[in-house]
Amino acid sequence: MIEPFFDPQQGWAGQALEHLAYRVVRENFPALDSDEVHALVVAAHRLYIERHPDRSDHLPRPTELLRANL
Template sequence: MDEQTERTGWPAAERRQNLGLRAAFADAFVMIEPFFDPENGWGGHSLEHLAYRIVRDNFPALSGEEVHALVVAAHRVYIERNPDRSGHLPHPSELRRASL
């Protein structure tokens, strides 16, 4: 039983709107996490722009907006998990939408 159910007696309502995208996130993150790592950069720059191609190639059913949302979410998760190795990355809100 989760915390919400224990407190109120009612299960929490699902707030996520795109469960398919949520399901793809774990697999996509494993594929694109290396592009955020500073050791894999080129000339002091990260390679997150390549993450878009990897996601598009491996998840062809996703729309351009979904690909962008997934890469931005993965970028944000990488920063949260690796605060000492993410100073080279721009803030997720600064990510431009790649031409999809």
């Protein structure tokens, strides 16, 4: 559901659209609180990097992610 937001081919001017992943998760899983949404997006981000190491240089490493204001 949110993998395309991490894909550089889907980005805008070479920038990832992962901030949109937060919106999609919140819209599809309204029962999740903001901490759960954040944890899910960070886990998906990490999984994308592990599965696509050759297509993830544009993404910050998970340790560099700041908690988004949800």
